[in-house]
Amino acid sequence: MKRFGIIGASGYIAPRHMRAIKDTENLLVAAYDPNDSVGVMDSFFPNSDFFTEFERFDRHVYLMHRNNTPLDYVSICSPNYLHDSHIRFALRSGAQAICEKPLVLNPWNINSLTEMEQETGGKVNTILQLRLHPSVIKLKEQVENSKSNGKFDVDLSYITSRGKWYLTSWKGDIRKSGGIATNIGVHFFDMLHFIFGDLLENKIHYNSDTTASGYLEYEKARVRWLLSIDSNCLPEDVKKNNKRTYRSIKVAGEEFEFSDGFTDLHTLSYKEILKGNGFGLEDNMVAVETVSDIRNKTPEGMVGDYHPMLKNILEK
Numbered sequence: 001m002k003r004f005g006i007i008g009a010s011g012y013i014a015p016r017h018m019r020a021i022k023d024t025e026n027l028l029v030a031a032y033d034p035n036d037s038v039g040v041m042d043s044f045f046p047n048s049d050f051f052t053e054f055e056r057f058d059r060h061v062y063l064m065h066r067n068n069t070p071l072d073y074v075s076i077c078s079p080n081y082l083h084d085s086h087i088r089f090a091l092r093s094g095a096q097a098i099c100e101k102p103l104v105l106n107p108w109n110i111n112s113l114t115e116m117e118q119e120t121g122g123k124v125n126t127i128l129q130l131r132l133h134p135s136v137i138k139l140k141e142q143v144e145n146s147k148s149n150g151k152f153d154v155d156l157s158y159i160t161s162r163g164k165w166y167l168t169s170w171k172g173d174i175r176k177s178g179g180i181a182t183n184i185g186v187h188f189f190d191m192l193h194f195i196f197g198d199l200l201e202n203k204i205h206y207n208s209d210t211t212a213s214g215y216l217e218y219e220k221a222r223v224r225w226l227l228s229i230d231s232n233c234l235p236e237d238v239k240k241n242n243k244r245t246y247r248s249i250k251v252a253g254e255e256f257e258f259s260d261g262f263t264d265l266h267t268l269s270y271k272e273i274l275k276g277n278g279f280g281l282e283d284n285m286v287a288v289e290t291v292s293d294i295r296n297k298t299p300e301g302m303v304g305d306y307h308p309m310l311k312n313i314l315e316k
Helices: 016-023 039-043 054-066 080-092 107-120 134-145 180-196 236-240 266-272 284-294 310-315
Strands: 003-007 028-034 049-051 072-075 095-100 122-127 152-158 198-207 209-220 222-229 246-249
Touching: 003 016, 003 054, 003 080, 016 028, 016 039, 016 266, 028 236, 049 054, 072 080, 080 095, 080 107, 095 266, 107 284, 152 180, 180 198, 180 209, 180 222, 180 284, 198 284, 198 310, 209 266, 209 284, 222 310
Parallel strands: 003 028, 003 072, 028 049, 072 095, 095 122, 152 222
Antiparallel strands: 152 246, 198 209, 209 222
């Protein structure tokens, strides 16, 4: 039974990590979050120590190490801009890190973390759960086995409505979240790289606090993408049905459906990590480079091969 710590225990994604720790028959022994709304822990590990001050959490982890009961893993579910620091904390504490996406905000952070892995002998594992999704694996195999020399045309549309709280929170601060493309899109960009190969071209057509859209060309695909948290961007038929989320991925004109199969992907990720098969730093490089470039590029406007929904959105 491995001993886990968790940073960001009150966050949206933390319960999935707690369940994965429990489902793999391991133990959460220490948790930290400046917010004390962590009653969800009672459903998983009610006896875990909990801290609202990082300094006390740090001291507790240090004493565990001194008493020969060190943490084996630290699960990191904190805001994006703190991932780099919290990964370093895990490695300094003699534990392996398990970090939510985005791993870091900038590609050079990966390079320095690689050096720290070498210095400490630790390992940084990341949650890239879409790579484990059966439908994604099947599509990857179809692409690899395709006899066509051409590229697949892909349209990615993801609109997940958020209230006014979003822009007031750390997620609305580009310095902390990395912006829309990073915060809600990085796992899609990793999936596209995983399926269609190396990234060859990256153009941005539009970028605001709530909506971003652009074009990506991979070895085996041309991708028009649009991401938004603005409910005004929802298609009219979706609004009429009182739905607040719209997700569509079309590959060669056909809808790629992968709504099912999400439930246990964090647990599956943990199982692979515990077997030594976790996705490491280098696995994240292309996706992190992609979102970093998007963040820093000047939008070109509606020129070239832009997303078909962009014109309607900008005219509203």
